Amino acid sequence: MVDTPTADTPREPDITHVNPAAQESWFGHPRQLARLFTTEMWERFGFYGMRALLTLYLTKHFVFGDREATGLYGGYTALVYLTPLVGGWLADQYLGFKRAVKFGAILMSIGYFILCFGGESARPIATIDGQRYAVQVDQSASGGETQYLIDNGQRLKIQGQEDGSAALVAADGRVTRTVAPGKLVAGGERSDLYVTIMLLGLCLVSVGNGFFKPNISTMVGELYAQGDRRRDAGFTIFYMGINLGSFLSQLLCPFLADAIGWWAGFGLAAAGMVFSWALIQFDGGKLSGYGEPPLAVRQGGKDRALGIYALALLGVPIFYLLFINLMNATPPVPGSGIMGYIASLSLMGKLLFGTFLIGVPAILIWSAVKGDRREFQMMLAAMVMIVFNVVFWTLFEQAGSSLTLFADRNTDLSVFGLFSISAGQTQFFNALFIILLAPVMSALWTGLARRGLEPSVPVKFAIALVGVGAGFLFLVWGATMVGPTFKVAIWWLAGLYFIHSFAELCISPVGLSMITKLSIARIVGMMMGVWFLSISVAQYVAGIVAQVASVETVGGQVTNLKVSLDTYTGVFWTIGWIAVGIGLFLLLLSPLIKRWMHGVK
Numbered sequence: 001m002v003d004t005p006t007a008d009t010p011r012e013p014d015i016t017h018v019n020p021a022a023q024e025s026w027f028g029h030p031r032q033l034a035r036l037f038t039t040e041m042w043e044r045f046g047f048y049g050m051r052a053l054l055t056l057y058l059t060k061h062f063v064f065g066d067r068e069a070t071g072l073y074g075g076y077t078a079l080v081y082l083t084p085l086v087g088g089w090l091a092d093q094y095l096g097f098k099r100a101v102k103f104g105a106i107l108m109s110i111g112y113f114i115l116c117f118g119g120e121s122a123r124p125i126a127t128i129d130g131q132r133y134a135v136q137v138d139q140s141a142s143g144g145e146t147q148y149l150i151d152n153g154q155r156l157k158i159q160g161q162e163d164g165s166a167a168l169v170a171a172d173g174r175v176t177r178t179v180a181p182g183k184l185v186a187g188g189e190r191s192d193l194y195v196t197i198m199l200l201g202l203c204l205v206s207v208g209n210g211f212f213k214p215n216i217s218t219m220v221g222e223l224y225a226q227g228d229r230r231r232d233a234g235f236t237i238f239y240m241g242i243n244l245g246s247f248l249s250q251l252l253c254p255f256l257a258d259a260i261g262w263w264a265g266f267g268l269a270a271a272g273m274v275f276s277w278a279l280i281q282f283d284g285g286k287l288s289g290y291g292e293p294p295l296a297v298r299q300g301g302k303d304r305a306l307g308i309y310a311l312a313l314l315g316v317p318i319f320y321l322l323f324i325n326l327m328n329a330t331p332p333v334p335g336s337g338i339m340g341y342i343a344s345l346s347l348m349g350k351l352l353f354g355t356f357l358i359g360v361p362a363i364l365i366w367s368a369v370k371g372d373r374r375e376f377q378m379m380l381a382a383m384v385m386i387v388f389n390v391v392f393w394t395l396f397e398q399a400g401s402s403l404t405l406f407a408d409r410n411t412d413l414s415v416f417g418l419f420s421i422s423a424g425q426t427q428f429f430n431a432l433f434i435i436l437l438a439p440v441m442s443a444l445w446t447g448l449a450r451r452g453l454e455p456s457v458p459v460k461f462a463i464a465l466v467g468v469g470a471g472f473l474f475l476v477w478g479a480t481m482v483g484p485t486f487k488v489a490i491w492w493l494a495g496l497y498f499i500h501s502f503a504e505l506c507i508s509p510v511g512l513s514m515i516t517k518l519s520i521a522r523i524v525g526m527m528m529g530v531w532f533l534s535i536s537v538a539q540y541v542a543g544i545v546a547q548v549a550s551v552e553t554v555g556g557q558v559t560n561l562k563v564s565l566d567t568y569t570g571v572f573w574t575i576g577w578i579a580v581g582i583g584l585f586l587l588l589l590s591p592l593i594k595r596w597m598h599g600v601k
Contacts, residue, residue, distance in 0.1 A: 029234050030223040035286050039279045040216050041241035043105065046112055046273035048431070049249030050205070051077075052424040053257055053265050055404050057115075059556045061262055062195065063122040063188030066550035068327055070401040074543015075326045075348050076202050077397065079319060082352075082536035083210025085529045088218070090211075094304050097215035097222075098280065098291030103309060104215075105277035107208030112270035114201035116263040122190035124555030126158070128179055135186075137555040147554045158184075160552070160560030186554040196320075203319040207312055219291040236442075239509075240435070245272070247431035254424030265424075322348045349544075352537050359530060360386070367520060374598055375520050381458075381596035382518040382527060385511070386534045388461050388586055392507055393538035394545060395468045395579050396500055399427055401546035402568065403493070409551070409558055410479075410565045412487040421490075429494050433501035441505045457514050457601070458590035460506045462583045467503030469579025471496040472572040479569045486561035517600045545575065 026034045054076070058069035091100035124135040126149055134150040135158070148155040149168055156168040156176060164181030220238050224231040249272060257265030280287065297303050325347045332344040345353070360383055367379040407413065408423035415421060448454040455463065478492025511531070519527035549571040551564040558564040 029230055029237065032223055032287055032290060033220065033234055033237065035279060035283055036216060036220050036223075037238055037241040039101075039276050040238060041245040042272045042276035042279065043108070043212060043216070044242045044245035045249040046108065046269040046271075046276065047205075047209070047249075048246035048427070049253030049269035049272065050112055050115065050266060051400050052250045052254050052404075052427045053262065053269075055401050056254075056408060056424055057118070057257075057262055059405070059553065061118055061121050062190050062198070063124050063556050065186065065553060066405065067331070067547045070405075070546035070550065071329065071346075071543050072323065072327055073401050074540050074546065075323060075346070076206065077400070077539035077542070078348065078352060078536045079206040079322075080209050081532055081539055083206055083315075084214040085210075085532055087210035087212075088214035090308055091215045091218075093294065094297070094308055096291055096293035096297070097219050098287060099293065099305060100211045100215040101219070101291070102277065102281055103312070104208040104211030104213070105273060105280065107204045107312075108212060109208075109270055109273040109277055111201045111204030111208060112266055112273050114197055114204065115266040116270065117194070117197055118262055119191050119194035119197075122188035125187050125189055126554055127185045127187065128183060135555050137557065145555070145557045147557060147559060158554055158559050160558065160563055162560065162563060164552075164563075166559060184554075186552065188555075199320055199323045200316065202323065203316040206319055207315045211312070215291070219287070222290050236438075240438070243431045243434045243438075247428055247435065250428035250431060251425055254422045257424065258422050322346070349540055352533075352540050356530075356533055356537050359533070363523070363526070363530065366523075370522075371520055377596040378518045378598055378600065379520060381593050382515050384589070384593055385458065385461060385514065386531060388465065388582070389507070389511060389531070390534045390538045390541070391579065391582055392461070392464055392468055392503075393535055394541045395472070395575055396504065397539055397542040398546060399430060399497075399500075401543065402549040402571070403496070405546075405549075405551075406568045407493060410482075410487050410561060410568060411493050412485065412489055415490060426490070426493055426497075429497035430501055430504075433498050434504065437501055437505055441502070456590060456594045457510055457597070458586060458593040460510060462587040462590060464503040464507035465583030465586060466580050467499055467506065467583075469576040469581075469583060471499035471503070472576030472579070474499060476569045476573045476576065479565060482565065486565045514600070518597060545571070 025031060055069055055073050058064045058072060059066065064072070087100060087104065091097050095103075124137060124147070126133050126135050136148045136150060136155065138146050138148065147158040149158050150156075151168075154170070156170060159167040159169050161167060161178075166179045166184045167175045168177045168179065170176050217235075217238070220235060221231070224234060249269065253265040253268050255265075256268050292298060293303070293305075294301075326349075329346040329349075330344060342350075342353075364376075364379060364383055367376045371379065404423055404427065407426040411423070411426070413420045413422065413426070445454055475488070475492050475496045478488045478495070482488055515527050515531045516524055549568055551558050551567050553559075
């Protein structure tokens with residue numbers, strides 16, 4: 001999970017006049033922390049509950065192909081991590097953090113409720129040589145699904161072959177026709193109205209998250225005076241709220257979606273978000289004095305809140321057009337090279353990559369001109385870590401896309417043969433392992449630090465990259481032991497999430513804080529923006545990687561499990577070794593980067 005609330009922020013005001021000893025406490029912390037903890041917990045409940053459903057919702061309910069679904073998922077998460085740059089600045093300059101959080105909570109609640117209205121499931125179809133055929137999908141008692149093409153009233157089983165062709169098999173087992181690779185084009189007859197409704201829901205969540213996410217964390221920072229030693233512990237408690245919310249929602253929302261319907265899963269996410277809004281809207285004065293509007297507004301200056309809210313809503317149609325452009329993006333023509341690939345990118349991709357590729361060198365050039373040698377080297381170290389950060393989150397964030405589809409198609413979801421969980425519920429492993437590993441890792445780093453053996457930040461980043469690669473390689477190893485069902489045991493997938501959670505704890509808690517310490521003071525806000533931009537780019541690239549792992553489906557399901565298993569393991573094997581190689585390369589560079597950091601830890 002890309003949640004880094006432990007970072008310092010230059011927006012935090014000086015509240016050294018507050019005497020912590022005179023305040024009511026909650027486990028030794030300001031009483032207000034309990035309110036912000038539960039507000040964030042329920043917001044993350046909604047966010048991760050919806051995230052657990054989204055890719056499966058797109059492929060099963062709307063019958064989008066893997067390329068469309070994973071691309072849309074990547075674009076959505078990219079916007080989710082890009083909008084806080086604007087939302088944080090607007091709150092700092094005009095709204096105040098509390099009003100921004102309330103407004104964001106309202107938009108996100110509406111967005112989740114809108115997702116409940118998906119209409120009837122799309123009707124799967126198949127097109128062969130320009131002829132369109134209806135497709136029926138039968139589900140067996142064991143949970144497997146079989147696709148049938150309807151040709152003049154005759155049901156023909158669609159049986160995928162290893163060479164990419166498809167055999168149409170009659171009820172008596174006779175192959176009536178073999179369709180060459182690429183000639184059977186699967187699709188779905190879906191309502192444009194309900195697709196529009198779904199995209200509008202995603203747009204509202206993206207805009208709302210931009211107002212909520214950065215500002216709830218800043219309010220936690222306001223609870224502590226400068227130099228208050230409880231600050232880091234307070235943020236750790238706050239971070240546990242994030243993981244508790246995600247843990248519960250990733251179990252409950254997919255359960256309701258399977259047991260009752262998609263609307264129920266999204267409805268529970270919406271209910272969690274409404275509860276989050278209610279906690280901060282009706283705080284009973286507990287948060288009075290925290291997250292208030294800027295001093296100029298409080299002293300009678302012009303309040304631009306209504307205008308900002310109106311402009312924020314204009315972001316919805318803009319994001320909608322970006323999503324439409326993303327869904328209609330075509331793959332590059334084979335052999336067209338890097339220029340053909342760039343030309344094939346969606347508008348969102350061009351904007352993200354363009355901003356990142358221009359911004360990073362530009363800031364380094366400015367640092368070389370305006371700063372001294374020490375400042376330039378520290379900025380160079382920060383930019384190098386930002387680039388490696390993109391690699392890590394690109395691979396880690398396969399959890400919501402390709403790994404969820406792998407869980408749905410090529411994982412035996414039975415737990416000790418006693419009960420089964422759904423593919424969406426497998427994402428809870430990450431939150432569970434974060435909760436279990438966080439205190440262990442904290443004690444480990446503390447113990448190593450006492451002995452002078454704690455790894456430097458670049459080494460921790462390198463360990464994280466090797467870890468994320470090792471997780472994929474572990475899953476590929478498990479895939480070599482599958483039986484005739486071509487499904488791996490759920491424990492191999494759990495093992496991947498365990499390794500990835502360990503890797504996350506090596507990089508997530510230190511990343512943003514390190515960037516703020518390395519940055520030249522005059523542009524620390526800009527560097528925070530670049531950090532979040534790198535995460536947004538990573539989310540978008542994660543969608544592209546998931547598209548590489550796309551499998552041909554009919555009616556939302558693959559027709560040959562061996563082909564899908566080989567496709568996933570081939571991609572996971574490749575990105576696993578790439579991550580390990582990049583991690584080892586960073587390990588070799590770490591002494592040099594450490595010197596550039598000039599003692600920053």
